[in-house]
Amino acid sequence: MxxxxxxxxxxxxxxxxxxxxxxxxxxxxxxxxxxxxxxxxxxxxxxxxxxxxxxxxxxxxxxxxxxxxxxxxxxxxxxxxxxxxVDKRYREPLRIGLDDCMAQLRLAECLASWNRLAPEIPVELVEMHTPELLAALCNEEVDVAFSFGPLDDEVIVQQTAWTSPMVAILPSEHELAGRDMLSLAELLAFPIIAFTSASHPGLHQQVASILRQQALSPVIAAEARTLSGYLTRVAVGQGVGVADADHMRTLQRRDVVVLPLAESAHFTTYVLHKHQRFGVAEPVQRFLTHVSTLT
Missing domain, CATH: 1.10.10.10 (Winged helix-like DNA-binding domain superfamily/Winged helix DNA-binding domain)
Structure with missing residues (x-):
């Protein structure tokens, strides 16, 4: 036994x-x-x-x-x-997985507006690393998830939830901190902090894709496993960084300087769900439709 x-x-x-x-x-x-x-x-x-x-x-x-x-x-x-x-007294919650490096105001607004739209459906939130989110979706431990993706998996369906402009992050005492705007080339003339591909493959891939498009190959000063660790490394002067504007507006860190980039580069946040042969459950479809109205 x-x-x-x-x-x-x-x-x-x-x-x-x-x-x-x-x-x-x-x-x-x-x-x-x-x-x-x-x-x-x-x-x-x-x-x-x-x-x-x-x-x-x-x-x-x-x-x-x-x-x-x-x-x-x-x-x-x-x-x-x-x-x-079959127990009418029980309300099945909508289980939403969140990439644990997310602190976006738009995400909170999305969930708050969903609560107003469907108050009869409880929401259960779970934070995980991106690889854990994928496993949880495949095992049907969560119904939908928000991640920076993109994920190359036939079992998982992903759609764009929203985009946010990429911005430069600098230590407050950095020589470029007084500028109004930077180009990626100017920023990446200095060593950069990166996210590890194991913990946050989506962020890693999105940054790598933008750098390939710009033909840039920066020096990696250090790698971070969490958003707080990433910003702390920049703040103490280990390197410069990039992030999405939505995150930086939400966090409002006083120990770093945030500057717009001359290039039109964006981070994409995705909403994911498992492919179901006979279609997703009605609450899940309602939630996906709700997210699509926010883009």
């Missing part, structure tokens, strides 16, 4: 192939997580992982269990939703 936690913990370790990252993902300490995986192996009498000093690999038994465990949890979640749907 095993419990659902065995499968949830196993999936986390199997996808991360790292006990520390898996423990952070499921919000428990590494020791009890490792003990739970050992307990699962002992109960079934199988070896699920090959444990080497610097790497972790799935055994054939582990690969088979991963496929079945994912399918089982998806079926369980669908069963739960089907049961709750």
């Amino acid at each position: 095993i419990e659902l936690r065995h499968l949830r913990y196993f999936i986390a370790v199997a996808e991360e192939l790292n006990f520390r990252r898996a423990a952070e993902r499921v919000h428990i300490d590494q020791t009890p997580l490792s003990r739970t995986i050992r307990d699962l192996e002992e109960r079934w009498g199988v070896t699920l992982f090959v444990r080497a000093p610097r790497r972790l690999e799935l055994t054939p038994a582990g690969i088979k269990l991963l496929a079945h465990a994912r399918s089982l949890l998806i079926r369980l979640e669908r069963t739960k939703r089907a049961v709750l749907a």
Whole structure:
């Protein structure tokens, strides 16, 4: 006999192939997580992982269990939703995933206007890194998500939610801070702070695409995993940066200078949902229609 936690913990370790990252993902300490995986192996009498000093690999038994465990949890979640749907006292929430580096005023306005439009549909918000958002959409743990994308995945449908002009970010004491406007070439004559492609592939790809169009190859001074870390690195003078104007208006940081760019460059925010063979649920379609009216 095993419990659902065995499968949830196993999936986390199997996808991360790292006990520390898996423990952070499921919000428990590494020791009890490792003990739970050992307990699962002992109960079934199988070896699920090959444990080497610097790497972790799935055994054939582990690969088979991963496929079945994912399918089982998806079926369980669908069963739960089907049961709750027939209980008229229960209102199924619209589960919205948010890229955890988003702090846009337009996003808050979008959700606030949706609450006024459909007060009968509760909203449940979950913040995640972009790769986690994709997995959550595929596993139907969230109904829609906002991300900087773009994501190359046939299972996920994405549409533009809105765009925001790209602006330059400089330390307050930088020699260009007194200018009214900058070109990208002028800005990127200085080392730049970048987002890691692993944590925020959409932001990384959008910046890379704009730089390719302008034939620019800046020196990367450092990489950031979070928006706060990105802005802090710029503020302390580790490098210059770029961001979308909407974010900078929302955050209003006093330790950095924000300047418009001469080029017409924009960041795009996407709304994502999983492709459904027989169409998306009615509340999801209503929400997507609502977002489309904001562009």
